[in-house]
Amino acid sequence: MNLKLVATDTVARRAGSLPIGDWLFRGVVYGSGLALLAVMVAMVYELADGARPSFAKFGFGFLTGTTWDPVKEVFGALPLVYGTIVSSIVGLVIAVPISIGTAIFLSDLAPAWLRRPASYLIEIIAAIPSVILGLWGLFVLVPIVRDPIQKLLGDNLGFIPLFEGPRFGLGVLSAGIILAIMVVPIITAVSRDIFLAVPNSQREAMIALGATRWEVISQAVIPYARSGLIGAGILGFGRAIGETMAVTMVIGNGFKISPSLFEPSHTIASAIASEFSEATYDLYIAALVEAGLVLMAISLIINILARVLVGTLVRVPATVRE
Amino acid sequence: MKQIERSAIRKWHLPFLPGAALVAAALITLLLAACSDDDNKSSAGANGTPSSVDANTLAGYPACATGGASALTGAGATFPFPLYSKFIDDYGKLCSVQINYQSIGSGGGIRQITEKTVDFGGSDGILTDAQEQAATAAGGSIMHIAMTSGSEAVVFNLPGINRSQLKLDGPTLADIYLGKITKWNDPKIAALNQGVNLPNADIAVVHRSDGSGTTFIFTNYLSKVSTEWESKAGFATSVNWPVGIGAQGNEGVAGQVRQLPGAIGYVELAYAKQNNLAWAQMKNKAGTYLDPTLEATTESASGVTIPADMKILITDSANAKAYPIAGFTWVLAYVNQPDTAKGKALAHFLWWAIHDGQKFATALDYAPLSPDSLKAAEAQVMKLMCGSAPCLAK
Numbered sequence: 171m172n173l174k175l176v177a178t179d180t181v182a183r184r185a186g187s188l189p190i191g192d193w194l195f196r197g198v199v200y201g202s203g204l205a206l207l208a209v210m211v212a213m214v215y216e217l218a219d220g221a222r223p224s225f226a227k228f229g230f231g232f233l234t235g236t237t238w239d240p241v242k243e244v245f246g247a248l249p250l251v252y253g254t255i256v257s258s259i260v261g262l263v264i265a266v267p268i269s270i271g272t273a274i275f276l277s278d279l280a281p282a283w284l285r286r287p288a289s290y291l292i293e294i295i296a297a298i299p300s301v302i303l304g305l306w307g308l309f310v311l312v313p314i315v316r317d318p319i320q321k322l323l324g325d326n327l328g329f330i331p332l333f334e335g336p337r338f339g340l341g342v343l344s345a346g347i348i349l350a351i352m353v354v355p356i357i358t359a360v361s362r363d364i365f366l367a368v369p370n371s372q373r374e375a376m377i378a379l380g381a382t383r384w385e386v387i388s389q390a391v392i393p394y395a396r397s398g399l400i401g402a403g404i405l406g407f408g409r410a411i412g413e414t415m416a417v418t419m420v421i422g423n424g425f426k427i428s429p430s431l432f433e434p435s436h437t438i439a440s441a442i443a444s445e446f447s448e449a450t451y452d453l454y455i456a457a458l459v460e461a462g463l464v465l466m467a468i469s470l471i472i473n474i475l476a477r478v479l480v481g482t483l484v485r486v487p488a489t490v491r492e
Numbered sequence: 493m494k495q496i497e498r499s500a501i502r503k504w505h506l507p508f509l510p511g512a513a514l515v516a517a518a519l520i521t522l523l524l525a526a527c528s529d530d531d532n533k534s535s536a537g538a539n540g541t542p543s544s545v546d547a548n549t550l551a552g553y554p555a556c557a558t559g560g561a562s563a564l565t566g567a568g569a570t571f572p573f574p575l576y577s578k579f580i581d582d583y584g585k586l587c588s589v590q591i592n593y594q595s596i597g598s599g600g601g602i603r604q605i606t607e608k609t610v611d612f613g614g615s616d617g618i619l620t621d622a623q624e625q626a627a628t629a630a631g632g633s634i635m636h637i638a639m640t641s642g643s644e645a646v647v648f649n650l651p652g653i654n655r656s657q658l659k660l661d662g663p664t665l666a667d668i669y670l671g672k673i674t675k676w677n678d679p680k681i682a683a684l685n686q687g688v689n690l691p692n693a694d695i696a697v698v699h700r701s702d703g704s705g706t707t708f709i710f711t712n713y714l715s716k717v718s719t720e721w722e723s724k725a726g727f728a729t730s731v732n733w734p735v736g737i738g739a740q741g742n743e744g745v746a747g748q749v750r751q752l753p754g755a756i757g758y759v760e761l762a763y764a765k766q767n768n769l770a771w772a773q774m775k776n777k778a779g780t781y782l783d784p785t786l787e788a789t790t791e792s793a794s795g796v797t798i799p800a801d802m803k804i805l806i807t808d809s810a811n812a813k814a815y816p817i818a819g820f821t822w823v824l825a826y827v828n829q830p831d832t833a834k835g836k837a838l839a840h841f842l843w844w845a846i847h848d849g850q851k852f853a854t855a856l857d858y859a860p861l862s863p864d865s866l867k868a869a870e871a872q873v874m875k876l877m878c879g880s881a882p883c884l885a886k
Contacts, residue, residue, distance in 0.1 A: 237732065238732060239732035240728050241725065241726035241728045241731050241732065242726070242732070309747060312751065313751055316752070336694070338737055338752060339751075340739075418740050419739075419740050422738060423737070423738025424736070424737060425733075434736075434737045440701075443702075444701045444702035444738075445703045447596055447599055447600050447702070447703065448598060448599040448600075448702065448703025448704060448705075448730060449599050450598070450599040450602060450617075450620070450623065450703075451620070451623070
């Protein structure tokens with residue numbers, strides 16, 4: 171107790187004796203922190219302010235309405251919210267297994283000479299501009315999705331609502347695949363780092379017990395890394411829900427809610443991107459801004475959920491986690 | 493040790509400072525000289541000092557303004573952008589006027605001219621009453637000047653059926669876009685296409701997902717030929733589509749139609765040509781089936797009365813030689829120009845564009861103004877006022 175007091179006192183006195191450097195440092199650090207907060211607050215304020223006409227007219231009906239009709243000036247964003255979340259989930263369902271598999275390969279299985287170039291190549295995927303991926307999606311992926319993917323799924327599993335409906339290629343499924351390609355690099359990179367951070371003592375202990383490689387990975391490495399992997403998944407989800415250009419080009423941009431992955435859908439980001447420039451009256455713009463606000467709220471909720479989820483799943487004892 | 497080093501560095505650097513300053517000063521002087529040189533050149537052009545260029549007269553007016561500004565800004569419609577770029581490039585060389593046109597979409601163009609952040613706006617649609625009121629409140633009376641017109645091809649993908657081999661009329665097209673006709677061998681389509689082997693295939697309706705002037709013209713046409721379309725969807729830069737898949741931009745729609753057997757879509761003529769897409773012959777109001785040619789597009793605006801304010805949608809034209817899905821694209825400008833120098837430059841640029849500039853239209857797949865439209869456009873440009881005098885001057 172005494173010791174602590176003395177220590178603080180010394181620090182305080184020393185801070186007093188070096189006021190300029192200390193104050194400057196403190197100012198810069200506080201300034202950067204506060205500036206970021208201020209930007210955030212200003213952004214939310216601007217969005218909320220811009221959305222006011224739409225909020226005044228539709229209230230919470232904006233979130234539950236299913237009609238988006240710029241001619242009759244009726245705006246309901248439910249199909250957009252639905253499309254945003256569903257296409258991202260499809261993307262994650264495809265991306266997570268691939269990413270985790272790749273990450274395990276890179277951290278535990280790949281020969282040393284391959285690890286670096288392979289990681290590098292995967293990170294390069296993240297550098298592909300989204301519009302290029304979109305064009306590729308439109309001209310290469312969509313025809314493949316139409317035939318054979320939709321043909322096979324529809325002919326054999328068409329009784330499941332997920333796989334019925336028109337086989338245009340464009341739609342939630344194509345959007346999900348494009349999103350998967352876009353989020354694989356980030357989920358892979360984060361997962362790989364997490365696997366590399368798993369102490370070797372964990373693996374060695376399992377090996378000492380006579381475990382096979384599969385047993386080591388499934389029982390020692392993955393459980394240890396679980397919370398981190400969830401974090402990686404959420405990061406990918408965060409990236410996916412905000413993705414705009416590539417999704418717009420392949421999702422079919424239809425304002426409807428359908429269980430089928432073959433149907434065209436629409437996302438908040440793609441609706442804003444495609445309609446903002448020709449939104450010719452104030453209420454229309456306000457509706458698009460409000461949709462942006464909704465998108466922001468969704469990412470916030472997902473982040474909070476992620477925190478909660480990670481919190482409940484961290485069961486690894488603190489002593490081991492060192 | 494350290495102190496010695498520091499002072500050594502200081503001594504070493506100090507003598508160089510005056511030298512650096514001298515060099516910098518010399519550079520700045522040079523730069524200034526270069527700039528003022530440039531200024532002299534451009535003002536010489538703009539002031540209309542006698543040169544071969546200014547001898548060029550258009551319907552009695554010189555191409556370049558006397559005492560006009562050397563820079564103009566505009567923003568708006570993307571549809572005429574390739575043509576405007578050509579205008580800007582050629583007129584810039586002719587009269588040393590730098591024009592910056594941002595193709596941000598008609599909606600953005602209307603907003604910017606209303607906020608008076610640009611000297612002229614570009615729009616593929618007519619201002620609504622509310623928009624016109626807002627603009628009038630901001631800068632007084634605003635007017636539409638048609639610069640060119642364009643048409644939209646109804647493109648399709650049916651193996652074995654080539655360009656111009658399919659015939660459609662307005663009500664049938666509306667029914668397809670309403671989702672009431674879903675098969676290519678529907679009796680309604682078959683009735684218009686005797687002798688054509690129509691497949692028993694689903695129609696994949698493709699439309700634009702982004703707000704666009706193209707959609708405005710297309711839906712305006714559908715509204716004119718189908719009361720059901722008018723009440724259900726109406727016309728605007730984007731509408732609540734009853735059926736179909738949305739594709740981004742003309743290139744997106746063209747890409748989809750090219751790939752997807754059974755697809756139908758609408759694109760600007762240039763995109764249909766570039767992508768080698770099959771298009772349908774459309775039945776016009778007089779009952780003639782026509783290809784979307786530039787001549788047939790220009791005809792849309794002849795034989796019909798062009799109102800003095802040029803606010804006319806020329807879809808479903810009554811002219812028997814007119815292709816029915818066509819539209820003007822307009823420049824929006826305030827009648828009373830706030831800046832005399834800019835007003836002069838703008839008036840002369842627009843005058844040049846509706847006369848000499850029209851020769852660039854065809855090569856870029858735009859339809860030149862018809863004689864009637866040109867007359868109306870001339871009258872509009874003459875109305876531009878710089879103070880108490882017209883901006884356009886001999």
